[in-house]
Amino acid sequence: MKNWSKDSAEGRYWIAGARLVDPVAGTVSEGAIKVEEGMIADIAAKPDGKGKLPVLDAGGLCLAPGLVDMHVHLREPGHEYRETVATGSRAAARGGVTTMTCMPNTNPVIDNAALVRHIREQASRAGLCHVMPIAAITLDLKSKRMSDMGEMLAAGAAAFSDDGRPVTDASLMRHALEMLRTWNALLISHSEDLNLSEGGHMHEGPASTRLGLKGIPREAEDVAVDRDLRLARMTGGRLHIAHVSSGNSVESIRRAKADGVRVTAETAPHYLLLTDEDLYSYDSHKKMNPPLREQSDQDALLAGLLDGTIDCVATDHAPHTEIDKKRELAYAPFGVIGLETSLAAVLTRLVHTGMMELPRAMALVTAKPAEILGLPVGRLEKGCPADLVLFDPEETWTVRGAEMASLSANTAFEGMELKGRVRATLLDGQLVFGRDSDGVETFTSRPWRDELPVI
Amino acid sequence: MTYSRKDLLDLASCSADEINLILDTAERFRAVSEREVKKVPTLRGYTIVNLFFENSTRTRISFELAEKRLSADIVNFSASTSSVSKGETLLDTVENLLAMKIDMVVMRHGASGAPHFLAKHIPVSVINAGDGTHEHPTQGLLDMLTMRRSLGDLKGRKIVIVGDILHSRVARSNVIGLTKLGAEVVLCGPPSLIPVEIDKLGAKVEFNLNRAVEGADVVNILRLQKERQEGGLLPSLRAYSRDWKVERHHLDMMAESGIIMHPGPMNRGVEIAQDVADGPRSVILEQVLNGVAVRMAILYLLSESSKRLRNTDSSTTETPDTDLPNIGLESA
Numbered sequence: 001m002k003n004w005s006k007d008s009a010e011g012r013y014w015i016a017g018a019r020l021v022d023p024v025a026g027t028v029s030e031g032a033i034k035v036e037e038g039m040i041a042d043i044a045a046k047p048d049g050k051g052k053l054p055v056l057d058a059g060g061l062c063l064a065p066g067l068v069d070m071h072v073h074l075r076e077p078g079h080e081y082r083e084t085v086a087t088g089s090r091a092a093a094r095g096g097v098t099t100m101t102c103m104p105n106t107n108p109v110i111d112n113a114a115l116v117r118h119i120r121e122q123a124s125r126a127g128l129c130h131v132m133p134i135a136a137i138t139l140d141l142k143s144k145r146m147s148d149m150g151e152m153l154a155a156g157a158a159a160f161s162d163d164g165r166p167v168t169d170a171s172l173m174r175h176a177l178e179m180l181r182t183w184n185a186l187l188i189s190h191s192e193d194l195n196l197s198e199g200g201h202m203h204e205g206p207a208s209t210r211l212g213l214k215g216i217p218r219e220a221e222d223v224a225v226d227r228d229l230r231l232a233r234m235t236g237g238r239l240h241i242a243h244v245s246s247g248n249s250v251e252s253i254r255r256a257k258a259d260g261v262r263v264t265a266e267t268a269p270h271y272l273l274l275t276d277e278d279l280y281s282y283d284s285h286k287k288m289n290p291p292l293r294e295q296s297d298q299d300a301l302l303a304g305l306l307d308g309t310i311d312c313v314a315t316d317h318a319p320h321t322e323i324d325k326k327r328e329l330a331y332a333p334f335g336v337i338g339l340e341t342s343l344a345a346v347l348t349r350l351v352h353t354g355m356m357e358l359p360r361a362m363a364l365v366t367a368k369p370a371e372i373l374g375l376p377v378g379r380l381e382k383g384c385p386a387d388l389v390l391f392d393p394e395e396t397w398t399v400r401g402a403e404m405a406s407l408s409a410n411t412a413f414e415g416m417e418l419k420g421r422v423r424a425t426l427l428d429g430q431l432v433f434g435r436d437s438d439g440v441e442t443f444t445s446r447p448w449r450d451e452l453p454v455i
Numbered sequence: 456m457t458y459s460r461k462d463l464l465d466l467a468s469c470s471a472d473e474i475n476l477i478l479d480t481a482e483r484f485r486a487v488s489e490r491e492v493k494k495v496p497t498l499r500g501y502t503i504v505n506l507f508f509e510n511s512t513r514t515r516i517s518f519e520l521a522e523k524r525l526s527a528d529i530v531n532f533s534a535s536t537s538s539v540s541k542g543e544t545l546l547d548t549v550e551n552l553l554a555m556k557i558d559m560v561v562m563r564h565g566a567s568g569a570p571h572f573l574a575k576h577i578p579v580s581v582i583n584a585g586d587g588t589h590e591h592p593t594q595g596l597l598d599m600l601t602m603r604r605s606l607g608d609l610k611g612r613k614i615v616i617v618g619d620i621l622h623s624r625v626a627r628s629n630v631i632g633l634t635k636l637g638a639e640v641v642l643c644g645p646p647s648l649i650p651v652e653i654d655k656l657g658a659k660v661e662f663n664l665n666r667a668v669e670g671a672d673v674v675n676i677l678r679l680q681k682e683r684q685e686g687g688l689l690p691s692l693r694a695y696s697r698d699w700k701v702e703r704h705h706l707d708m709m710a711e712s713g714i715i716m717h718p719g720p721m722n723r724g725v726e727i728a729q730d731v732a733d734g735p736r737s738v739i740l741e742q743v744l745n746g747v748a749v750r751m752a753i754l755y756l757l758s759e760s761s762k763r764l765r766n767t768d769s770s771t772t773e774t775p776d777t778d779l780p781n782i783g784l785e786s787a
Contacts (some may be wrong), residue, residue: 200658204651211589213587323544329567330566330587
């Protein structure tokens with residue numbers, strides 16, 4: 001990977017000797033990619049030799065579209081001690097993520113156009129990842145008054161969500177779904193019945209009974225998902241269910257999809273690798289909302305990914321400091337980070353187990369979320385932005401929170417061995433992160449020009 | 456058989472052999488409290504801190520007496536959970552105490568798993584004196600000692616626990632400990648106060664009190680916390696008492712030698728009738744005496760195991776497997 005940084009900065013070059021992972025075509029093939037002005041200009045078996053362009057040697061590693069993470073908390077503004085747009089972008093680059101959408105539960109809440117612009121500006125300045133804010137559905141996430149979604153959409157909001165809190169008022173939820181039809185925009189629901197989940201610290205089941213911790217039954221998710229599916233059916237709005245953790249919810253979504261409801265859904269890597277039994281040590285790093293559920297739920301989620309009921313995997317990257325987390329489980333906040341482990345987690349759980357072919361698994365973190373968000377990324381196609389990730393699918397490594405680029409270290413996978421590692425991340429054709437064979441990591445900021453989408 | 460752990464956090468992690476060792480050791484310490492001079496020098500020079508983040512009268516006094524009867528130096532620390540939220544973390548609080556050279560921590564805490572968290576981060580022994588709604592291992596052990604003294608071997612015995620199982624750490628420690636000793640545990644109470652899938656812990660559930668107490672060797676009655684009617688778990692105390700108060704006629708349905716237990720403090724007239732609490736089958740005050748003995752045994756066993764853990768670099772060195780440890784009774 002010598003000269004990658006210099007040559008990629010030239011703007012016109014070839015990457016050769018790569019195994020090209022095409023998540024849309026579902027293929028892996030030996031080949032080369034030509035990058036020009038930040039875009040994929042050509043895909044061929046070999047560089048064509050025209051124009052004497054530099055050729056970057058991929059050394060037989062996998063080259064895929066950069067990851068699209070549609071569920072991230074960047075904590076800015078308000079909680080910059082946990083993460084900022086800049087540190088979160090660094091974590092993204094290290095995890096091979098080239099586009100992420102960040103949730104509005106900041107302080108103040110991202111519920112106005114000025115803040116939407118601010119986040120985009122912060123991200124373009126950081127220059128390590130494309131970031132689009134998800135704006136609030138209701139002002140201050142209070143479930144009382146609808147935010148001005150049209151204005152925020154024009155300012156560059158990717159979608160709308162009150163994530164972290166559900167929209168408790170079903171009528172307001174209905175009207176938000178209706179309103180968003182104007183622009184065919186997406187509503188991302190944090191589906192939770194707060195009465196059923198109140199006071200809970202983990203999934204309600206045999207493990208919570210044994211541990212004496214108040215549980216959050218899966219029905220807290222299920223009844224809210226069922227309500228939201230009803231409202232999507234009623235309004236014709238585009239609904240995306242965030243962080244599905246319950247097997248029952250998978251079944252509800254499956255049925256709704258079969259009935260033609262415009263719904264998509266995501267789950268998170270931790271639900272695929274861990275269960276409620278991982279809380280037996282009272283480790284607060286296994287505490288998130290919705291909580292880790294039982295093996296049967298994990299099995300249902302995997303089946304949902306296999307049959308397409310669950311469309312994609314998003315991390316719900318939720319940074320918390322060591323001070324927040326190093327305490328009694330009951331007093332520790334919900335949430336775990338995920339940007340730097342999502343590729344490895346997906347490969348480890350889905351590909352190396354033989355459950356899924358590599359391109360299909362990659363689609364879950366690239367083309368699928370991009371499609372849901374309506375963004376022209378996540379594909380390995382001529383004319384698409386050259387947002388790329390180079391990775392070694394066979395490298396095993398041990399997760400250490402202390403080594404993370406994120407400002408926080410609260411990974412649920414601490415000490416776990418994962419297989420698959422990011423070696424380089426290219427943003428608009430320029431190297432933003434590189435990890436050489438000696439493990440030396442380099443970050444290079446490439447401030448991007450923020451062009452607003454035409455709505 | 457030796458107890459070789461650093462801490463006593465719960466009965467879930469104890470084997471039947473370890474439980475029996477603690478009970479056998481407690482039998483021997485029980486004699487100390489019956490003496491005129493109720494003191495042995497076993498823990499002379501030891502400093503123990505009693506860290507109570509939740510109100511407690513009997514458990515705290517029981518630990519204090521156990522420590523004093525073993526000649527340990529003690530420090531008492533009481534704090535409401537609200538002082539924790541005022542700033543200082545649990546770990547900071549304890550590390551400050553440890554800086555003054557403490558040998559053992561006894562902790563009562565409102566959060567389930569708090570002692571597990573603490574034990575992971577500090578080098579000295581932690582004894583769980585009740586954590587949230589998780590476990591109360593010393594109460595479980597003293598209950599088992601009391602049952603064993605009345606009934607002998609607990610294998611196959613029918614032990615009924617009545618009341619608010621959901622919020623009871625005593626119930627969990629009883630279920631877990633008793634099933635390890637081969638007893639048959641039946642849980643009885645309003646369905647809203649029975650935790651989900653409790654049967655996975657090896658207990659049976661019977662909502663009807665009459666059916667539950669049929670042929671029981673022990674009926675262990677839990678305190679009904681009055682705040683449970685808030686939050687929609689119960690309509691009223693009256694509604695609870697009508698169906699789950701243990702009354703005199705229930706005694707006739709029990710096994711002939713059956714006993715009545717209660718971890719206290721009692722709500723007389725709510726979960727237990729006056730004449731049941733004070734009747735001939737009640738061993739409630741016996742439980743209190745056994746509590747001191749059990750806690751002495753645990754303090755002693757942990758002091759020995761931590762000595763061994765300190766002295767052996769590797770765990771390959773085995774201490775001689777004597778029948779029962781020399782607990783220093785003779786040198787009193």
